[in-house]
Amino acid sequence: MSFDGSFLHALRNELDDTLTTGRVSKINQPYPNELILTIRAHGKSHQLLLSANPTYARTQITEIPYKNPAVPNNFTMVMRKHLSGSILKEISQPANDRVLKFHFTARNEIGDQEELILIIEIMARHSNIILVDQATNKVIDSIKRVGNDVNRYRTILPGSTYINPPKQNSIDPFKSDDLDFLSKIVREFPNVDVLAKELQHNIQGLGKDTSLALATKLHEPGDLIQHYKTFFDGFNHPKPTISEVANSKYNFTAFPYPDTFNNVEYSSLSVLLDQYYHDQVQRDRVREKANVLIKVVKNQLKKNKTKLNKLTKELEATKKADNFRIKGEILTTYLNQVKRGMTEIELPNFYDENNQLIKIALSNQISPSENAQKYFKKYQKLKNAITYLNEQISSTKTEVNYFENIQAQIELANPEDIQEIRYELEQQGYLKNHEQHKKQSKRRHKANKPEMFNATDGTEILVGKNNLQNEQLTLHTADKRDTWLHVKDIPGSHVIIRSFDPSDQTIQEAAILAAYFSKARDSTKVPVDYVKVKAIRKPNGAKPGFVIYEGQSQILVDPDIDVIKTLKKE
Numbered sequence: 001m002s003f004d005g006s007f008l009h010a011l012r013n014e015l016d017d018t019l020t021t022g023r024v025s026k027i028n029q030p031y032p033n034e035l036i037l038t039i040r041a042h043g044k045s046h047q048l049l050l051s052a053n054p055t056y057a058r059t060q061i062t063e064i065p066y067k068n069p070a071v072p073n074n075f076t077m078v079m080r081k082h083l084s085g086s087i088l089k090e091i092s093q094p095a096n097d098r099v100l101k102f103h104f105t106a107r108n109e110i111g112d113q114e115e116l117i118l119i120i121e122i123m124a125r126h127s128n129i130i131l132v133d134q135a136t137n138k139v140i141d142s143i144k145r146v147g148n149d150v151n152r153y154r155t156i157l158p159g160s161t162y163i164n165p166p167k168q169n170s171i172d173p174f175k176s177d178d179l180d181f182l183s184k185i186v187r188e189f190p191n192v193d194v195l196a197k198e199l200q201h202n203i204q205g206l207g208k209d210t211s212l213a214l215a216t217k218l219h220e221p222g223d224l225i226q227h228y229k230t231f232f233d234g235f236n237h238p239k240p241t242i243s244e245v246a247n248s249k250y251n252f253t254a255f256p257y258p259d260t261f262n263n264v265e266y267s268s269l270s271v272l273l274d275q276y277y278h279d280q281v282q283r284d285r286v287r288e289k290a291n292v293l294i295k296v297v298k299n300q301l302k303k304n305k306t307k308l309n310k311l312t313k314e315l316e317a318t319k320k321a322d323n324f325r326i327k328g329e330i331l332t333t334y335l336n337q338v339k340r341g342m343t344e345i346e347l348p349n350f351y352d353e354n355n356q357l358i359k360i361a362l363s364n365q366i367s368p369s370e371n372a373q374k375y376f377k378k379y380q381k382l383k384n385a386i387t388y389l390n391e392q393i394s395s396t397k398t399e400v401n402y403f404e405n406i407q408a409q410i411e412l413a414n415p416e417d418i419q420e421i422r423y424e425l426e427q428q429g430y431l432k433n434h435e436q437h438k439k440q441s442k443r444r445h446k447a448n449k450p451e452m453f454n455a456t457d458g459t460e461i462l463v464g465k466n467n468l469q470n471e472q473l474t475l476h477t478a479d480k481r482d483t484w485l486h487v488k489d490i491p492g493s494h495v496i497i498r499s500f501d502p503s504d505q506t507i508q509e510a511a512i513l514a515a516y517f518s519k520a521r522d523s524t525k526v527p528v529d530y531v532k533v534k535a536i537r538k539p540n541g542a543k544p545g546f547v548i549y550e551g552q553s554q555i556l557v558d559p560d561i562d563v564i565k566t567l568k569k570e
Contacts, residue, residue: 003058003122005096005205009174010235010254011060011269012100016091018061019046024086024104029076030066031285031415033143035129037118039088050120050129052143056281057127059100059120061270064278067416078141082106082116082131096172096205098122099165103134116140121165132162170204173232179225186218195219213257240272241265252276285415293421296431297407304399311396315389321382326351327360328375331368338368402543405491408519409466412493420448420468424544450477450496453513453567455506460498461567463517467545470494471538474547480534483507485514488527488554492518494545496533508557509567516559525556 022041029035037048049062072080086106093100102118115134121127129143139160146156154163171178181202189195196215200206206214217231218224234255243260245251252272256263266272287294326349331338334347341364349358362371409421425431450473453461462477464470470493474484478496485495485507495514497506507530515526531552538547 002207002209003098004207004210005093005098006173006210006232006235007207007254007269008098008100008122009093009096009205010238012091012093013236014238014269015048015059015061015100018042019048019088020090022046022088024083024088027076027079027083028066028068029073029079029143030068031288033127035076035079035143036062036066037083041088050118052120052127052129053281053284054125054127055284056277057122057124058273058277059122060273061268062274063271064274075141075143079131082108082140083118086116094164095167096174097165097168098205119162123165128156130156130162137162168204170202173203173205173228174235179228182218182228183224186224192216192219209251209253209257213253216258238269239265240267240269242272242276250276282414286410286413286418289415289418290410290413290421293406293410293418293425293431296425297403297410300430301400301403301407304396304403308393308396308400311389311393315386315393318382318386318389321379321386324375324379324382327358328372328379330358331360331372331375335368335372338362338371340364340367398543401491402546404519405467405545408491411519412517412521413465416448417465417469420466424467428544451517453509453564455497455502455509455567457503457506459502459506461506461510461513462496462498463513464494465517467543470545474533474536475538478533480532482533483510483530484533484536484549485510485528485530487514487518487520488529490518490520490526492520494547508555509563511555511557512560512563513567515557516561516564518559521559524558526559528555528557529553530555 019039019041022039024037025040025045026038027035028038031053033052033054035050037050039046039048046061047063047066048059050059051057083104083106086104089103089105091100091102099119099121102120104116104118106114106116108114117132117134119128119130119132121130127144128146131140131142132138133140139156139158139162141158142156144156145158146154148155153166156162185198185202186195189198192212192215195218196208196211199214200208200211203211203214214228214231217227220227238254239256240252240254241256241260242250242252242264243256244262245260251257251260253260254269256265266275330347330349333350337347338345342362343364344359344361346357346359348355352358360375362368363374366374406421406425410418413421422431426433448465448469450462450464450469453463455461462473464473473496474494478484479498479500481500483497483499483502485497486492492514495510495517497510499506502510511528511530514528515521515523518526520526529549529552531549535549535551536547537549
């Protein structure tokens with residue numbers, strides 16, 4: 001997979017056809033490195049995504065809905081100030097590089113027309129989104145500011161002169177007709193892998209897989225120049241494809257490359273990118289937003305598991321309590337045989353069937369009766385400890401289960417769910433309520449809506465994605481006659497079937513949802529309990545999301561992503 005200059009060439013053509021002459025109606029920044037411009041063009045609104053994410057940097061039209069922050073940041077406000085209502089004139093790509101320039105015409109505060117360029121540089125961790133005043137070539141602002149302490153060649157700060165990325169000493173395959181080098185390097189490098197590397201050095205905008213595909217094409221029988229032109233013509237007439245490659249990995253390309261299989265074509269490059277990146281990017285966004293929460297949960301799990309191990313060992317040691325009691329009683333019975341100053345004594349053990357002798361250690365600093373009392377005190381101490389240790393073990397196991405549940409919820413969460421999990425951890429005292437969250441936390445007591453699905457027969461199925469949603473759904477939203485589902489003894493979502501008498505198929509589909517939205521999503525034959533909501537109750541003082549129930553039935557299901565997709569409510 002290469003989001004290289006050649007793929008970007010094909011994407012530029014697609015964006016140009018769809019967006020040029022459109023007007024910017026909305027600008028939002030849902031995530032730190034991503035900007036969404038809603039552009040109304042040709043009678044339809046399109047979401048243009050520009051991402052400077054270090055791993056998933058790209059630009060595309062996206063159909064995926066985004067939830068925007070309640071308060072826009074400074075960069076968003078600058079973009080809105082300069083680009084709201086502007087017209088997209090053209091989209092250019094310098095020299096087949098991984099750079100796109102969106103040329104806008106806008107009106108400034110006093111109504112004068114100004115030309116602006118919104119530039120996205122797709123360069124891994126150096127990716128950036130930069131707004132430039134075309135007349136002065138000055139940077140207005142950028143999503144990542146780069147000072148001269150980071151890069152002396154290019155500073156990207158408001159007011160600095162915009163400098164293009166360093167130019168490569170290679171040809172643009174879509175503009176240059178000088179192909180004299182081609183036959184020479186094909187002769188000099190007959191090995192496909194070596195030729196691919198040489199092509200990357202000579203031709204601008206070739207990623208590793210694209211250069212390898214070109215090298216393979218050039219080794220086919222026939223006219224070399226024609227093979228070259230045919231290959232790059234594929235980017236002008238794309239057939240967006242996701243293909244399976246070696247080691248069960250998947251790759252996206254502008255058209256099918258050689259040596260791929262299970263090719264799936266899409267209606268556009270943007271649709272392809274939505275499909276390819278959606279799950280990966282969601283996980284990355286969740287990790288980015290939940291970084292602090294993940295650390296808290298890991299630390300709490302480690303601490304409580306260590307504590308549980310220690311308590312278990314201490315409880316094991318209490319099994320010796322009866323030995324101390326027996327020795328105390330034997331000493332009391334044979335007290336006349338114990339002399340002060342003795343360090344040990346062997347006495348008949350009347351608890352033993354054969355009345356064998358038992359060796360008892362003594363302190364020579366205290367009297368015989370005090371030695372007996374010492375053993376009784378040890379016995380009583382351990383006996384009292386058993387009750388305390390069992391209580392501590394129970395509460396520690398509850399903590400472990402709670403944080404394993406939170407951990408599973410983070411893994412299953414959408415980015416917008418993370419704030420609810422943070423709020424819960426703050427309310428439970430596991431996370432400090434920082435100033436930037438205090439106002440939001442005070443007013444945020446209402447959980448987001450659960451995820452909605454439709455069973456095959458049309459019955460609505462609701463899935464809670466975290467403890468706040470689970471409690472709201474099960475204890476407040478659901479009718480007492482609805483059916484409640486949850487995987488047995490495994491962290492997961494509460495699932496509600498909005499029907500008083502669901503069919504067996506609907507129960508099975510809801511159980512698949514419960515299994516998929518749980519820690520058991522990668523397992524098979526997952527046991528799922530189901531029962532009427534009226535049988536569910538929350539014990540006093542229980543952790544958020546914890547409920548108990550009785551009278552349940554059980555079904556075994558396999559989590560199936562294909563079934564989940566068919567049930568998803570649009």
